[in-house]
Amino acid sequence: MPVDQSLVGRAFPPTQPHEVTEAKVREFAAATAGEYAGGAAPATYPIVLAFDAMNAFLEAESVDLFRIVHGEQKFAYERPVVPGDVLTATLTVTSLRQIAGNDILGTRSEITDVTGALVCTTSATLVHRGADA
Numbered sequence: 001m002p003v004d005q006s007l008v009g010r011a012f013p014p015t016q017p018h019e020v021t022e023a024k025v026r027e028f029a030a031a032t033a034g035e036y037a038g039g040a041a042p043a044t045y046p047i048v049l050a051f052d053a054m055n056a057f058l059e060a061e062s063v064d065l066f067r068i069v070h071g072e073q074k075f076a077y078e079r080p081v082v083p084g085d086v087l088t089a090t091l092t093v094t095s096l097r098q099i100a101g102n103d104i105l106g107t108r109s110e111i112t113d114v115t116g117a118l119v120c121t122t123s124a125t126l127v128h129r130g131a132d133a
Helices: 022-031 047-060
Strands: 068-077 086-099 102-112 118-128
Touching: 047 068, 047 086, 047 102, 047 118, 086 118
Parallel strands: none
Antiparallel strands: 068 118, 086 102, 102 118
């Protein structure tokens, strides 16, 4: 069943606050075959929050994760993510089109700190494979 076109422009509730700690950044770096020498988190660290926001969106809309293929991911920074930050992500569906029985979803997640200041914006393209795919 195709994803409902009325989702375009809809923002979903923010994720639970995520405290960025040195330990979490080290774990992330190790899991992604990187190194962490202190200071700012790796540039892809906000995917932790964006993935939580995406999973909440998929669950809220009853979209099966096993039908999702991740097509693209981009990050645009206002400032680096550093240990001590407490961040949330708010996902908005920015586009939706159907091609060959598949839904191509565009999403944007705004990562903000406890003051509400924008830290990073992530955008993703998700392919929701149709039942016949």
